Amino acid sequence: MVLAQRQSWEKTYLAIAKSFLVWSFTLTVCLLVVGFPLVVLMATMAVLAAIILQSVLPMSAVLVVVGSVIGVNILSVFVGAAVLTLKGVHPEDVTWLNWLHGKNQPIHPNPTYSSCPLTCDLVKIVQ
DSSP: OHHHHHHHHHHHHHHHHHHHHHHHHHHHHHHHHTTHHHHHHHHHHHHHHHHHHTTTSTTTHHHHHHHHHHHHHHHHHHHHHHHHHHTTOOGGGOGGGHHHHTOOOOSOSSOOOTTHHHHHHHHHHHO
16 A cells, blocks of 8 residues: 555656656747747846956956856756746647647648749650
8 A cells, every 4th residue: 555655646746757858858849949039138238247247356357257157057948947847837738839849730731842833744745
């Protein structure tokens, strides 16, 4: 009885850890790919902050700014993943994450290649 309860708890913790790691990966990819303009804006603000802080902290202004920007990004990804995990939103339930499930359906089952207008008629002539 105790062994069965322990195994069910282990499965629950394993599912929570898996969900958290998948959400962390997904949010990181979304931040880097979809949020590219946001990343460019953050880099611009970081450069300006490093220039401003150079007069106050001459030796470590760049280190402080880069560390804080990277830390805020990592913290926001992990907090977002933790919130989604604790709310019980599983990555398998999200429809726009179909690339994550491994069940990718082709958009065009019969592809038309760009050379077809030039070569399709040649096949008819040869036959």
